[in-house]
Amino acid sequence: MNIHFIAIGGSAMHNLAIALHQKGEKVSGSDDTIHEPSKSRLEKYGLLPESFGWFPEKINKTIDVVILGMHAKKDNPELVKAEELGLKIYSYPEFLFEQSKNKTRVVIGGSHGKTTITSMILHVMNYHEKAVDYMVGAQLEGFETMVHLTEENEFMVLEGDEYLSSPIDRRPKFHLYKPNIALLSGIAWDHINVFPTFENYKEQFKIFTDSMINGGSMVYNIEDEHVKDVVESSENHIKKYPYKTPNHFIENGITYLETAEGALPLEIFGNHNLQNLAGAKWICQHMGIDEDDFYEAIASFKGASKRLEKIASNKNTVIFKDFAHSPSKVAATTKAVKEQFKDWTLLACLELHTYSSLNAEFLAEYQSALDSADKAVVFYSPDAVKIKQLEAVTHEQIANAFQREDLIIYTNPKEFSDFLFDQNLAKTALLLMSSGNYGGLDFEKLKGCN
Structure with missing residues (x-):
């Protein structure tokens, strides 16, 4: 063609x-x-x-x-x-559906975790040399491209984004895939510019669930009340497989998963990632990978790019970069790092960069999101507000939204950068959360400061 x-x-x-x-x-x-x-x-x-x-x-x-x-x-x-x-x-999603009409379509949806879960599945498939077609929203170790298409592979694994399909097709992308096997990880209001109310946003996941083919299999996070409601109230003729956070423990900064064969050390950590793992295991089992083979492969999974990605570490300091920007993701990521490094100082820095996060009305959703951090910093660029043609967000609005008296707020990139480079990072976990780059922060120079 x-x-x-x-x-x-x-x-x-x-x-x-x-x-x-x-x-x-x-x-x-x-x-x-x-x-x-x-x-x-x-x-x-x-x-x-x-x-x-x-x-x-x-x-x-x-x-x-x-x-x-x-x-x-x-x-x-x-x-x-x-x-x-x-x-x-x-x-884009229409074309992917056309390419996968004769395949078993596996679609991973949810407000958060979908890139990580899709990455886990592909890591396991790659480990066991089981070839699949795929589309994932991050660059993965061991994969040259984020999309792979063939004529012969049986499965197509798709990250199911709820954002719009194209300028002339206002349907959410994941409504177009018609999955045989699907997963819903969580529902937390996002994309306020497209879905002005939470109920309107939640409705998109109901439509997704009802779009599954007759007799399909839905794997869902039972610990998320909105996901539970959407899936369990659906009258679509599908099989339903709930999952929850698996039993685990943390020892010397390493998370161990409790399995029938004993404790399994993991490269990843945090309750949200353990939930992701439990969901990925169900999906892999539906794709023919048994539990023991899943555990063997997942032990070496280090995470998707920019998803709690460790960019530097030594015995006294660790620096993580994370794509988290929505309130639920920020809260889960901050909590995970603090639990993993509970005896260290957690310095959490969040850049307000997306349309939703820079919207004055949406800001209130961030209340308590940084409460797990010992030191909390919020950065936003007034230029980003102008580019998105939004009303300027004030220092006072941010402070009121997060409800944290000791919150440090920066709007000047140089001042934020100077602050970071002046910090004593001994016994510190530095967490940088953003879908942007803090107005041009030199990450390579920062790596050398640990």
């Missing part, structure tokens, strides 16, 4: 472009800007556009399929031309 990508530079889009190129398809694409690492990776495979911008003259009837990225706008010149010519236009 001749496939053209509109907005090829996105994290998901460029990985799909590479996967299709590797499959032997003819791939082209456009974008108005492409950042690293997408730029270098596209260049490596000869897929980097010769120049940035939108070129409607590239769109003609020789193109079999157009894949439209979220970065594009409804009036994108290439999209308008494709519509005029009547070309087949797919959103």
Whole structure:
């Protein structure tokens, strides 16, 4: 097929472009800007556009399929031309469904944990040399791309994002996959710009559950009251498999999982990650991996990129980088690190970077989110607020939202950076939580400070 990508530079889009190129398809694409690492990776495979911008003259009837990225706008010149010519236009999730219609689709959904659970499943499959197709939202150790497509593999493992599919398709991505096997990890309000109320947000997970094929298998976190309600109230004819936090203990900074064969030391830690592990185990069993083989493989799982990723450590200091930004993720991640390093000082730094976190009305959701930290810092860039065209968030609003008298708040990147580099990190766990980069923090220099 001749496939053209509109907005090829996105994290998901460029990985799909590479996967299709590797499959032997003819791939082209456009974008108005492409950042690293997408730029270098596209260049490596000869897929980097010769120049940035939108070129409607590239769109003609020789193109079999157009894949439209979220970065594009409804009036994108290439999209308008494709519509005029009547070309087949797919959103990213639509295309993935088309590629997996004849496979067993395994979809991992939830407000949090879905990237980690998907990564755990792929780690186990890779460990046991069981080939599967997949799409995951992070770069994984041992995997060249975040997307892999074949004709022959039986399973397609998909991270089920609840965000919108494309500028012209406002359905959540995971509504399009129609899973045979699915998992729901948790429901905590997010994407306030799209789902203005919690009930509206929760409804998307009900639709997802009801979209499963007749007789499908739903694995769900019974410890999340909203997930429990959504799954157990569903009248869809599906099999339901609950999971919960497994028995474990922490000794000398290492978490051990209690199994029938004895205590199993893990590379990961935190109740949320142990819940993720329990869910991943159920999914792997549905995919033909027995319990003992799962435990053998999961012992070497070190986590997905930017998900409680240890970026530096020595005997006195450990530094973690985490993608956590929603209130539930921030609370769970902070608590996990404190429990793992209970005798050390936990310095937790959160950047308010997403649309929801920078929304004054949503801020109240962060109450108590940093309570597990010994020292808590919140950073946000006024520039990020302007870019997202939001009303400025005040120092006072942040302080009131978190309800913590000793909360340290920075809005200047240099002042925040200076603060970090001035800290004595002896017997300290430093936790950096953000989907951004704190206004240009030098992480490499920070690694040398431990």
